[in-house]
Amino acid sequence: MSDTSQCYHPxxxxxxLWHPSFERGEELASQLYAxxxxxxxRPAERSIxxxxxxxxxxxxxxxxxxxxxxxxEASHSAVIVLVDDEMVADEDWxxxxxxxxxxxxxxxGRHRVYPVSLSEYAFQLDPTVAAANFIRLHENSxxxxxxxxxxxxTHEICRLLLNRPRAGDEQGNLAAGPAxxxxxxxxxxxxxxxxxxxxxxxxxxxxQLKTFFDAQDIPYGAAWVEVLRExxxxxxxxxxxxxxxxxxxxxxxxxxxxxxxxAPMVVVNAISDREPRRFPxxxxxxxxRWPTATALPYETMLGMLLYEVLRFAxxxxxxxxxxxxxxxxxxxxxxxxxxxxxxxxxxKVESAASGSPLFVYPDPPLSTEEMRLVRQFAPELCFTxxxxxxxxxxxxxxx
Amino acid sequence: MSSAPPLTDATVPTPLGHLRxxxxxxxxxxxxxxxxxxxxxxxxxxxVEIARHLLAAGASLSYGGDHRVAGFSQILFDLVRTYDxxxxxxxERIRNYLAWPLYLSLKAAVRAALKxxxxxxxxxxxxxxxxxxxxxxxxxxxxxxxxxxxxxTAMRSQMNEETDARIFLGGRLTGFxxxxxxxxxxxxxxxxxxxxxxxxxxxGGCTAAIIEALRGNPPESLxxxxxxxxxxxxxxxxDTASLAPDTPVDYPSLINDFHCTGxxxxxxxxxxxxxxxxxxxxxxxxxxxxxxxxxxxxx
Numbered sequence: 100m101s102d103t104s105q106c107y108h109p110x111x112x113x114x115x116l117w118h119p120s121f122e123r124g125e126e127l128a129s130q131l132y133a134x135x136x137x138x139x140x141r142p143a144e145r146s147i148x149x150x151x152x153x154x155x156x157x158x159x160x161x162x163x164x165x166x167x168x169x170x171x172e173a174s175h176s177a178v179i180v181l182v183d184d185e186m187v188a189d190e191d192w193x194x195x196x197x198x199x200x201x202x203x204x205x206x207x208g209r210h211r212v213y214p215v216s217l218s219e220y221a222f223q224l225d226p227t228v229a230a231a232n233f234i235r236l237h238e239n240s241x242x243x244x245x246x247x248x249x250x251x252x253t254h255e256i257c258r259l260l261l262n263r264p265r266a267g268d269e270q271g272n273l274a275a276g277p278a279x280x281x282x283x284x285x286x287x288x289x290x291x292x293x294x295x296x297x298x299x300x301x302x303x304x305x306x307q308l309k310t311f312f313d314a315q316d317i318p319y320g321a322a323w324v325e326v327l328r329e330x331x332x333x334x335x336x337x338x339x340x341x342x343x344x345x346x347x348x349x350x351x352x353x354x355x356x357x358x359x360x361x362a363p364m365v366v367v368n369a370i371s372d373r374e375p376r377r378f379p380x381x382x383x384x385x386x387x388r389w390p391t392a393t394a395l396p397y398e399t400m401l402g403m404l405l406y407e408v409l410r411f412a413x414x415x416x417x418x419x420x421x422x423x424x425x426x427x428x429x430x431x432x433x434x435x436x437x438x439x440x441x442x443x444x445x446x447k448v449e450s451a452a453s454g455s456p457l458f459v460y461p462d463p464p465l466s467t468e469e470m471r472l473v474r475q476f477a478p479e480l481c482f483t484x485x486x487x488x489x490x491x492x493x494x495x496x497x498x
Numbered sequence: 499m500s501s502a503p504p505l506t507d508a509t510v511p512t513p514l515g516h517l518r519x520x521x522x523x524x525x526x527x528x529x530x531x532x533x534x535x536x537x538x539x540x541x542x543x544x545x546v547e548i549a550r551h552l553l554a555a556g557a558s559l560s561y562g563g564d565h566r567v568a569g570f571s572q573i574l575f576d577l578v579r580t581y582d583x584x585x586x587x588x589x590e591r592i593r594n595y596l597a598w599p600l601y602l603s604l605k606a607a608v609r610a611a612l613k614x615x616x617x618x619x620x621x622x623x624x625x626x627x628x629x630x631x632x633x634x635x636x637x638x639x640x641x642x643x644x645x646x647x648x649x650x651t652a653m654r655s656q657m658n659e660e661t662d663a664r665i666f667l668g669g670r671l672t673g674f675x676x677x678x679x680x681x682x683x684x685x686x687x688x689x690x691x692x693x694x695x696x697x698x699x700x701x702g703g704c705t706a707a708i709i710e711a712l713r714g715n716p717p718e719s720l721x722x723x724x725x726x727x728x729x730x731x732x733x734x735x736x737d738t739a740s741l742a743p744d745t746p747v748d749y750p751s752l753i754n755d756f757h758c759t760g761x762x763x764x765x766x767x768x769x770x771x772x773x774x775x776x777x778x779x780x781x782x783x784x785x786x787x788x789x790x791x792x793x794x795x796x797x
Contacts, residue, residue, distance in 0.1 A: 107784050114535070125537075132539050139542045139573065150781060156532025166535065424787050462550075464580055486554045489790045490511050 107424045109150060110416040111260065112173035113252075116154040116165070116199075118185040118192060121217075123241065127181055128153055130245045131252065134406075145437075145461050147410050148417065149256075164195050170202050170210045177256050178203065178212040182221035182233075193225035200227045211259050215248060246395055250402040253409050254280070254306065260412040261333045280408055281309040281330045282401075283362075285353040286339040287346070294339050294369060294389070301397040308401075324356055335408050336364040337400070338381065339389075342371060345378040354380055358441055361434075363407035367400055383439045411435045414461055418485060425488045430455035434482075437465040443477040456481045459488070512556025512583060513794050518593075519552055520560045520661035520688070522681045526668040526703025534702055534780060541668060541701060542566070544782050546573055548665065551786050553581045553591060557793070560593040560661050561616075562653060562684065567594045571611040578615065592616035593660075597646075597653035598623040599634045621653040626743070637675045643731055644739040650676035651683065651744050658687045663694045663766070663796065665789060669704025671719040672728045677747055679704050682720065686752050689759050694766035694796060696789050697773075700780030709777050711756035712764075722749045767795030 115131055117124030132153075137146040150173075158166030170176040178199055186192045196214070203212045214221065214228050216237045222230040234251045236244050257280060282302065286295040299310050311326065327334060336357040344350050357364055358380060366381050369389040385403050393399045415433035422429045430453045434442065437460050450456050462484040465473075473482065483491070523545050531537055545566050552559060554577075561567050567574065578588040594616045596604065601620040612618060623629055627648060637646040654676075658664075669681035677683060681704035688695050699709045707717050718724050726733035736747055745751075761777075762770055768788060776788045 107781075107787070109781060109783070129537065129539060132537075136539075137543045137546075139539075139546050139570065150783075152535040152780070153532070153537060154535050156529060158533050160529075166533065421783065424783065463576070486550055489551065489787065489794075490513065490555055 108420065109173045110420050111149055111175045111177070111256070111413065113149055113151045113256070114154055114168050114176060114178045115151060115181065116168075116178065116196065117181040118183060118189060119155050119157075120185040121181060121183040123217075124155060124181050124183070127245060127248060128155070131179065131249065134249050135252070135256075145410075145463065147406075147413055148461075149413060163191050168199050168202075170199075170206060174209065175259055176210040177252075177259055178210070179252055180212065180214040180228075181217055182214050182224050182228075183217040184220060187218060187220050187224050193228075197225040197227040200225075208262075211255065213252065213255055215251075217244070243395055243398075246393075246398050246402060250398055250405060253402065253405045254308075257405060257408050257412055260409075260416065279307055279309045279333075280405075281311060281334040282404065283311045283327070283334060283336045283353065283357070284339065285336055285350055285357075287341055287343040287350050289343040289347075290341040290371075291339050291344065291369075294341070294367075298337065298339070298397065298400070302401065305397075306401060323353075327356055327360055327362070331360045331362065332412070333408075334362055335404050336362050337404055338364060338366045339369055340366050340381065341369050342374055345374050345376055345381075351378055351380075354378065359445065361411070361445075363404070363411045363435075365400070365404045365407055380441055383436060383442075410461075418459055421485050421488055425491075427488050427491050429457065429459060431458050434458050434460040436460060437469070438473050438482050439469070440472060440476050443473050443480060446480060447477050450480055457491075458482050460484060462486050514552065514790075515556030515583065515586075517662045517793060517796075518558040518560055518660065519793070520562070520657060520664040520684070520693075521548070521564065522562065522664060522669065522684050523548070523564065523566070523667045524669050524681070524703075526701050526706075527670060527672075530702040530706075531668075534700070536701060536780060540780075540782075542570075544667060544698075544701070544785065546570065547782050547786055548667075548789065549574065550577055551790060552793075553577050555790065555793075556581075556583060558586065558591045558593070560595060560657055562595045562657050562680070563597060563600055564594065567592070567616055568608045568611060571615050575615045588614055589617045593619055595619045595621060595653050595657045597621055598631065598649040599646075602632070602634050619656075621649070621656050623649050624652050638731070640731065640734050640739055643675065643735045644741065646675045647677040647735070647741055648744060650680070651741075654680075654684050654687055658684070658691060658693065661688075661693065663696070663793060664688045665696045665698065666705045666708065667698040667785075668701040671704055671707060672725070677741060677744070678749075678752070679707075679719075681705060682708060682752065686755060689763075690755060692765075694792070695764055696766055696768075696792060697764075697777060698779075698785050698789075699777035700785065708756065709761075711753050712759060712761045714757050714760070716753040716756070720749055720753055722747065725749075767792035 113135055115128040117128055132151045135147060135149045136151045137148060154165040154168060168178055180196055200212050203210045213234055214232060215234045219237050236247055239247055284295045284298055299312050302308050302310050364384045366384055366386040367389045368386050387400055387403055391399055414435040418433040446458055456479055464484050525541060549559060574592060578591045582588060592615060596618060623631055627645060635642050635645050637643050666681055666685055671679050674680055685695060685708050697705050697709050699706045707719050710717050711720055761773060764773060772788055779785055
């Protein structure tokens with residue numbers, strides 16, 4: 100029997116580098132940890148669980164630099180470098196970061212480095228660290244930087260994960276060049292166009308996302324569905340729920356097709372007065388009240404959406420590694436959200452095709468009253484979370 | 499408290515339902531954590547993940563005065579409710595052992611927070627000390643340190659008796675109020691009484707020092723001289739106070755016991771290679787998997 104140690108190779112690791120004298124470094128790094136990995140202070144939230152490691156303090160007594168970044172310990176490593184004045188001014192840090200960049204360049208795209216400018220002089224850090232690759236934050240106010248940093252990093256990690264073939268998937272869907280993530284802006288013409296245009300304009304001005312904006316971008320009918328089908332895994336639905344949204348057949352169809360392809364979704368609740376009947380299939384997704392009181396409303400909205408894209412991209416990969424670690428083969432795809440009846444409807448069909456009733460969704464487990472409904476509807480299916488994987492032996496993954 | 503869900507699937511196996519696991523998880527020195535690229539958040543995350551997986555597998559947990567039990571009472575409450583066992587009421591699943599006089603200053607708010615979460619076990623001072631158990635004694639005199647040392651040893655001794663296996667992660671090597679750094683005393687007691695232990699070395703601290711001692715490279719931080727220099731009051735206690743009937747402070751004897759056990763003598767259900775991996779990894783998923791593997795393989 101092979102040792103556990105030989106089986107385990109995490110799919111993704113994030114490193115955050117900052118100079119120990121950078122006052123806000125630890126705060127920014129901790130915020131990234133809480134958002135990308137886990138926030139034990141907010142246990143009700145379903146965290147993504149990406150391992151995040153820090154590189155700031157000396158790696159050994161008497162040393163000035165942190166320990167080296169071990170890029171190859173994970174299939175993909177994303178290195179975020181918070182470049183402030185202290186880091187630029189410190190003679191040792193430029194070469195340290197340059198070493199990381201060189202290793203990344205030799206990694207054939209498996210690893211990435213994302214320098215973040217937190218000073219106007221950040222681009223002087225080292226010649227190897229090209230100005231073009233920076234996430235530019237130095238012109239934003241310190242209060243806004245954490246949200247912007249998270250959104251940019253989330254987006255970059257999505258691109259890293261979505262543009263590489265999955266482990267073992269050598270004939271995978273690797274695009275000729277990096278394919279952007281597509282945001283379908285689902286809205287009702289009546290009462291929804293203005294907001295939809297504002298969102299589209301914000302995206303075009305600030306983010307490298309592709310947008311689909313109603314029937315003017317693509318024809319109605321089967322072609323729309325084909326576009327959605329082709330961009331599965333790299334598209335997301337942003338629902339701008341205005342008063343008329345639920346009354347529009349095409350809006351309802353967009354939601355159902357997005358659910359059918361298991362596309363990540365966020366609902367922006369922009370009801371100004373009332374709706375006679377809310378569309379029942381808008382549930383089980385994060386929602387944002389609009390207008391929102393945050394300082395960066397569009398960043399908040401798109402950040403939520405990108406976060407869901409990341410969740411949907413990462414969870415299946417993490418589950419693959421865990422299934423290898425615990426030697427529990429899984430025949431069905433990972434479900435990156437807790438199941439509801441609509442999901443169970445689709446999964447009945449998938450389970451019949453695969454022959455396995457077992458589906459895994461992220462911790463924490465669904466509450467009893469919800470699970471009871473799902474079980475009632477699909478008693479033949481078995482839903483569980485990664486926590487329970489070590490307790491499943493090979494036999495119980497068959498029916 | 500939030501309404502966390504009990505898991506009602508009766509077919510879920512609970513292979514560790516017969517085990518009570520002692521948890522010795524505490525902060526390594528900040529610079530040690532920082533050197534490894536870790537911080538308090540990683541430790542807190544490890545605390546929760548280990549608890550989650552052990553409770554899900556049916557195990558009961560014991561902590562020795564860990565402030566995180568109160569700090570994470572909400573999470574622990576949710577976890578025991580989620581993974582509840584019909585034959586074990588929730589507060590039985592988690593125990594928090596408190597040494598005297600620490601439980602004297604336990605605030606009502608903390609007791610209230612822990613009411614449905616954990617059983618607080620107050621270990622009284624040994625009778626022969628002849629002290630009034632209601633009067634707090636501070637550890638800022640030699641006499642006080644002697645009392646604290648005896649009481650902490652009593653708590654650790656009782657907790658050790660009542661646990662089946664022990665997990666170690668992190669731990670401070672200085673600033674302790676007892677006979678030895680807490681995790682060192684707990685590990686020594688566990689090993690010498692034949693309890694399987696799991697040393698998660700990736701977070702450094704005491705646990706890493708214990709691992710080095712097992713390997714035959716005892717660090718300076720496990721010597722009498724190091725602690726005498728670090729803590730003059732401790733040095734005075736060593737010179738003037740007796741811990742009888744407990745054994746006296748004897749780092750060389752401790753080191754010898756660790757070395758005799760060695761990395762092959764842990765008998766924790768893991769292979770040598772898996773133990774070596776556990777000594778090194780800082781990946782929480784991997785740590786958890788190895789611990790579960792070992793516990794499930796115990797005879």
